[in-house]
Amino acid sequence: MSLLQSLKARDRVFDFMAPDASPVDVRHGPILYMEDVTVTFDGFKAINNLNLTIDDGELRCIIGPNGAGKTTMMDIITGKTRPTEGSVWFGSRHNLLNMNEPEIASLGIGRKFQKPTVFEALSVFENLELAMAADKRILPTLTARMTGEIKDRIDEVLQTIGLVSLRYQPAGILSHGQKQWLEIGMLLMQRPRLLLVDEPVAGMTEQEMERTAELLTGLAGKQSVVVVEHDMGFVRSIARKVTVLHQGSVLAEGSMDQVSNDPNVVEVYLGADDEEAA
Amino acid sequence: MMTQVLSKSPLSKPSLSRSSPSSQFWLARPFGERATQIFLGVLLAALLLVTVLHTVVPQGSPLHVNAYTVNLFGKYLSYALLAVAVDLVWGYLGILSLGHGAFFAIGGYAMGMYLMRQIGDRGTYGHPELPDFMVFLSWDSLPWYWQGFDMAWFAFAMVLLAPGLLALVFGFLAFRSRVTGVYLSIITQALTFALMLAFFRNEMSFGGNNGLTDFREILGFNLRSNDTRLGLFLATGVALALSYILCRAIVSSKLGRVCVATRDAEARTRFIGYRVERFQLFVFVVSAMIAGLAGALYVPQVGIINPSEFSPLFSIEIVLWVALGGRATLYGAVIGAILVNYAKTIFTGVMPDAWLFALGAMFVLVTIFLPKGVAGLLRKRRRAATSDNAGTQEAIV
Ligand SMILES: Nc1ncnc2c1ncn2[C@@H]1O[C@H](COP(=O)(O)OP(=O)(O)O)[C@@H](O)[C@H]1O
Numbered sequence: 001m002s003l004l005q006s007l008k009a010r011d012r013v014f015d016f017m018a019p020d021a022s023p024v025d026v027r028h029g030p031i032l033y034m035e036d037v038t039v040t041f042d043g044f045k046a047i048n049n050l051n052l053t054i055d056d057g058e059l060r061c062i063i064g065p066n067g068a069g070k071t072t073m074m075d076i077i078t079g080k081t082r083p084t085e086g087s088v089w090f091g092s093r094h095n096l097l098n099m100n101e102p103e104i105a106s107l108g109i110g111r112k113f114q115k116p117t118v119f120e121a122l123s124v125f126e127n128l129e130l131a132m133a134a135d136k137r138i139l140p141t142l143t144a145r146m147t148g149e150i151k152d153r154i155d156e157v158l159q160t161i162g163l164v165s166l167r168y169q170p171a172g173i174l175s176h177g178q179k180q181w182l183e184i185g186m187l188l189m190q191r192p193r194l195l196l197v198d199e200p201v202a203g204m205t206e207q208e209m210e211r212t213a214e215l216l217t218g219l220a221g222k223q224s225v226v227v228v229e230h231d232m233g234f235v236r237s238i239a240r241k242v243t244v245l246h247q248g249s250v251l252a253e254g255s256m257d258q259v260s261n262d263p264n265v266v267e268v269y270l271g272a273d274d275e276e277a278a
Numbered sequence: 279m280m281t282q283v284l285s286k287s288p289l290s291k292p293s294l295s296r297s298s299p300s301s302q303f304w305l306a307r308p309f310g311e312r313a314t315q316i317f318l319g320v321l322l323a324a325l326l327l328v329t330v331l332h333t334v335v336p337q338g339s340p341l342h343v344n345a346y347t348v349n350l351f352g353k354y355l356s357y358a359l360l361a362v363a364v365d366l367v368w369g370y371l372g373i374l375s376l377g378h379g380a381f382f383a384i385g386g387y388a389m390g391m392y393l394m395r396q397i398g399d400r401g402t403y404g405h406p407e408l409p410d411f412m413v414f415l416s417w418d419s420l421p422w423y424w425q426g427f428d429m430a431w432f433a434f435a436m437v438l439l440a441p442g443l444l445a446l447v448f449g450f451l452a453f454r455s456r457v458t459g460v461y462l463s464i465i466t467q468a469l470t471f472a473l474m475l476a477f478f479r480n481e482m483s484f485g486g487n488n489g490l491t492d493f494r495e496i497l498g499f500n501l502r503s504n505d506t507r508l509g510l511f512l513a514t515g516v517a518l519a520l521s522y523i524l525c526r527a528i529v530s531s532k533l534g535r536v537c538v539a540t541r542d543a544e545a546r547t548r549f550i551g552y553r554v555e556r557f558q559l560f561v562f563v564v565s566a567m568i569a570g571l572a573g574a575l576y577v578p579q580v581g582i583i584n585p586s587e588f589s590p591l592f593s594i595e596i597v598l599w600v601a602l603g604g605r606a607t608l609y610g611a612v613i614g615a616i617l618v619n620y621a622k623t624i625f626t627g628v629m630p631d632a633w634l635f636a637l638g639a640m641f642v643l644v645t646i647f648l649p650k651g652v653a654g655l656l657r658k659r660r661r662a663a664t665s666d667n668a669g670t671q672e673a674i675v
């Protein structure tokens with residue numbers, strides 16, 4: 001892209017700054033900062049005085065029994081649910097509680113939902129194309145052309161998620177695991193700074209799980225990744241730092257070994273022993 | 279019940295193997311598509327054929343196409359244009375509009391107002407400015423919104439702008455509050471029903487239940503002459519071709535893919551960063567303008583516009599044409615509109631009372647045996663012909 005073209009492209013600053021497309025300021029600490037957050041649904045505290053800090057480039061696993069508030073926590077970060085109390089900051093500059101969903105997404109927070117939703121009638125390639133960070137207003141979208149640069153970017157992500165050979169197939173024919181990867185690929189197209197991944201390996205085969213672990217650990221460092229997961233084996237295989245959520249607040253935090261020896265955690269997970277064995 | 283059946287048209291079944299998005303200028307893309315080339319070729323051939331059979335072949339010959347038939351074909355083409363507009367929003371955006379008859383009728387009224395004013399002082403009452411029905415109702419001057427319609431350019435602009443403005447306001451309110459699915463279908467029905475009631479009223483000054491009629495000429499051409507009829511038929515054909523190209527350009531652009539994404543997973547599309555409601559509004563307005571254009575071409579060919587075009591049933595019929603022809607292909611909409619209306623012409627000639635039953639039966643049969651409509655049948659053929667390619671790509675899976 002010539003300098004002139006890059007000047008005209010109003011959706012981003014200069015190309016040499018593109019990897020840093022998100023204006024988030026992490027010079028003074030973490031990329032995500034949640035303080036004393038509480039969410040009440042009809043008097044029930046789904047999130048209760050939650051404090052959570054994610055560092056830039058970190059891969060964090062969040063575990064916790066069903067109903068612990070993991071999904072709700074992601075809803076808060078992405079602007080889908082408004083907390084009753086507390087503050088949520090992205091870097092030191094952006095107060096997420098003042099922003100709506102599209103604003104937060106364009107700031108560089110990508111979210112993978114529990115149930116994979118890809119655009120089934122569109123090809124794998126087109127799914128990635130739509131997800132790409134670009135000027136998403138009407139006229140630029142209508143007149144958008146496929147350029148070599150965009151193709152390269154899509155190819156790069158296709159490599160990362162291992163779907164190169166299926167690029168022209170409609171996403172509807174993909175297996176469950178492949179859809180999950182495509183969805184992660186769609187997030188990567190937006191060059192996010194923070195990736196939120198909700199239960200990525202639910203329903204996956206052993207092999208698909210291994211592949212997903214590789215994929216996620218490969219991403220960390222380039223972007224911060226928060227993974228919510230039920231499957232302890234999977235968490236052990238990728239985790240560096242683990243946060244245990246229980247009844248809407250943090251029960252324990254640390255390495256997998258530290259956490260799994262924590263007496264509080266053992267108590268909460270007592271009934272979940274068999275799950276750990278699985 | 280019906281909307282449920284309709285919204286279950288099997289669109290989610292994706293077609294096998296596609297090519298990658300192109301680097302061409304967006305308006306040029308349709309010309310590179312095989313299906314569009316075939317469609318435009320067939321349409322052009324049909325226009326030429328009818329013209330030759332009408333003008334060159336002598337009247338006594340069995341091959342001669344008379345003015346009545348040319349006129350009938352012109353009417354079918356304007357319906358086809360209307361069906362394309364509906365398929366654009368229903369097939370690609372997933373908005374089942376049961377009120378597109380309203381945009382068609384408004385375009386028709388705008389044209390009707392122009393044609394009324396062309397009558398000038400040659401009406402029964404001979405008033406220099408007022409149409410007959412206004413004189414009859416003892417109005418002494420033109421209502422303000424009838425001003426300007428004596429000028430062709432203004433009236434023709436209104437043909438697009440009036441339905442476009444209605445769609446803009448209606449769509450803005452509906453999409454902003456995220457009304458979708460069956461609820462949206464219902465309020466589009468309500469919209470066209472309300473407009474029908476309004477246009478029935480004499481105080482609205484659109485001629486009440488008689489509507490606007492007794493037209494004489496358009497752009498100086500006598501509406502009763504055979505040449506004008508042929509001209510209107512050809513103009514409708516050209517409008518269909520151009521609108522088709524525009525719609526193809528839209529659906530094969532990235533914006534078209536955003537529409538399909540919205541249709542299949544609206545929340546997801548919004549989450550990716552597209553302001554879904556604006557895309558819906560844009561396409562809805564374009565569609566309404568095309569419907570208005572269809573109405574404007576229809577009116578001079580049938581010689582009348584009255585509130586029955588606003589009837590909720592008519593809007594449902596349009597959707598049936600598209601369903602029968604095959605949703606989300608555009609050419610399917612054209613085929614459906616022409617087939618159903620041809621069948622209607624034949625049927626109402628033989629057994630007028632049985633038409634609605636026949637239409638219902640056709641719909642049921644097609645839903646059962648051709649769930650993708652007539653276009654689905656054509657596409658299957660085409661795929662069989664190119665199965666080598668698809669076969670290898672399937673093997674990878
Ligand atoms: N919109 C809502 N209205 C009422 N209760 C909700 C809502 N969303 C979540 N909850 C409740 O909040 C609790 C936490 O839910 P969730 O965040 O989905 O847990 P997890 O993802 O950890 O399994 C659950 O008890 C759930 O029933």
Ligand SMILES: [Mg+2]
Pocket residue numbers: 070071114
């Ligand atoms: Mg959950």
